[in-house]
Amino acid sequence: MSAPSSVLVVGASAGGLSTAEALRRKGFQGGLTVLGAESHQPYDRPPLSKQVLSGAWEPDRVTLRLPEQLSSLDAEFVLGDAAVGLDAEARTVHTASGRVLRADAIVVATGLRPRMFAGQDGLAGVHVLRTLDDAVALRAGLLGASRVVVVGDGVLGTEIAATARTMGASVTLAGPQPAPLESQFGPLIAGRLAALHAEHGVDLRLGAAVTGLAEQDGRVAGVCLATGEVLPADVVVVAFGSAPATDWLAGSGLKVDNGVVCDSSCRVADGVYAVGDVARWHHEGLGALLRLENRTNATEQAGHVAAAILGESRPYTPVPYFWTDQFDVKIQVYGLSPRCCAPD
Numbered sequence: 359m360s361a362p363s364s365v366l367v368v369g370a371s372a373g374g375l376s377t378a379e380a381l382r383r384k385g386f387q388g389g390l391t392v393l394g395a396e397s398h399q400p401y402d403r404p405p406l407s408k409q410v411l412s413g414a415w416e417p418d419r420v421t422l423r424l425p426e427q428l429s430s431l432d433a434e435f436v437l438g439d440a441a442v443g444l445d446a447e448a449r450t451v452h453t454a455s456g457r458v459l460r461a462d463a464i465v466v467a468t469g470l471r472p473r474m475f476a477g478q479d480g481l482a483g484v485h486v487l488r489t490l491d492d493a494v495a496l497r498a499g500l501l502g503a504s505r506v507v508v509v510g511d512g513v514l515g516t517e518i519a520a521t522a523r524t525m526g527a528s529v530t531l532a533g534p535q536p537a538p539l540e541s542q543f544g545p546l547i548a549g550r551l552a553a554l555h556a557e558h559g560v561d562l563r564l565g566a567a568v569t570g571l572a573e574q575d576g577r578v579a580g581v582c583l584a585t586g587e588v589l590p591a592d593v594v595v596v597a598f599g600s601a602p603a604t605d606w607l608a609g610s611g612l613k614v615d616n617g618v619v620c621d622s623s624c625r626v627a628d629g630v631y632a633v634g635d636v637a638r639w640h641h642e643g644l645g646a647l648l649r650l651e652n653r654t655n656a657t658e659q660a661g662h663v664a665a666a667i668l669g670e671s672r673p674y675t676p677v678p679y680f681w682t683d684q685f686d687v688k689i690q691v692y693g694l695s696p697r698c699c700a701p702d
């Protein structure tokens with residue numbers, strides 16, 4: 359494919375913005391549109407469970423770029439309007455408000471949406487944390503809470519438990535693993551993480567599956583465990599995983615299987631690419647399809663996607679990296695646990 363004269367990026371966050379910036383850095387002078395479902399200017403998510411939730415930062419501090427930096431990109435930002443359909447052959451995206459956007463190349467950068475319990479939507483006192491609006495709502499909930507239960511023994515759940523505890527809330531952490539993050543870290547580090555949380559007063563109720571939520575008068579009253587026990591709560595944070603935000607690609611003909619499936623240069627189909635948490639690409643070094651949910655990857659992969667769009671296709675083979683901050687401890691992880699990917 360010859361270099362495109364227009365590019366449409368769907369998803370206006372870390373991966374999408376970085377792709378637009380990388381295109382301009384590499385000299386792309388064509389039309390550039392960035393479409394985002396949220397009405398906020400592009401912002402960063404890692405501080406949401408840390409500085410924004412704790413109140414150390416005002417919410418607007420997470421904005422990724424100043425207005426003048428965004429204007430200098432010479433891109434059209436269409437915000438507060440979600441993509442609802444893609445015609446990959448015609449390279450056309452339809453939006454919730456009825457816009458029809460066409461470009462020579464399209465980048466899918468729509469990230470993840472949180473998993474929820476059936477029926478949790480609309481139940482007062484129940485929160486998820488993916489967006490800035492979620493963080494502001496959760497902070498308000500935590501400030502008035504007497505008993506908080508965080509459901510989820512992964513990175514996000516443990517970060518939220520740590521921050522909520524630092525704010526003075528009474529916090530219980532529930533999840534099926536024997537210790538937090540054991541599947542990623544193994545028993546030694548997971549055991550130390552459990553001890554860190556216990557030392558700071560988090561009540562760890564691990565090793566039992568969570569089966570649902572208890573409700574009273576339209577408000578959450580507790581968290582139900584497979585053992586039959588109900589952990590009482592007036593605020594519950596559901597943080598037991600996310601799914602790639604690919605609903606809008608139904609009927610597009612693109613291969614979607616735990617993310618948008620790409621080749622080793624992050625190309626999905628002719629003129630269509632994917633980047634960030636939503637992209638599941640062939641990592642040639644591992645001989646496997648891989649999808650990463652971390653901040654560093656979103657930026658790094660964006661550079662490769664921009665190069666591929668401009669015809670400099672090469673395999674994307676990063677060493678995965680993520681960090682997490684919990685209480686006064688920073689954990690940094692390079693590489694993958696063997697459970698993260700299996701050969702194609």
Ligand SMILES: Cc1cc2nc3c(=O)[nH]c(=O)nc-3n(C[C@H](O)[C@H](O)[C@H](O)COP(=O)(O)OP(=O)(O)OC[C@H]3O[C@@H](n4cnc5c(N)ncnc54)[C@H](O)[C@@H]3O)c2cc1C
Pocket residue numbers: 368369370371372373374393394395396402403404405406407439440441442467468469470487488489514603606633634635636650651652653654656679680681682683
């Ligand atoms: C609370 C929190 C804390 C985190 N902490 C860390 C950390 O400490 N370390 C780390 O490495 N990573 C962390 N991460 C992960 C990191 O933030 C993500 O890996 C990164 O944001 C991925 O960027 P992305 O652009 O692929 O996806 P996202 O940032 O999710 O952006 C996707 C964007 O697409 C938009 N969108 C979705 N559907 C549509 C649609 N149909 N049409 C238009 N737009 C759409 C969304 O609104 C969103 O703005 C954290 C994530 C969260 C939520």
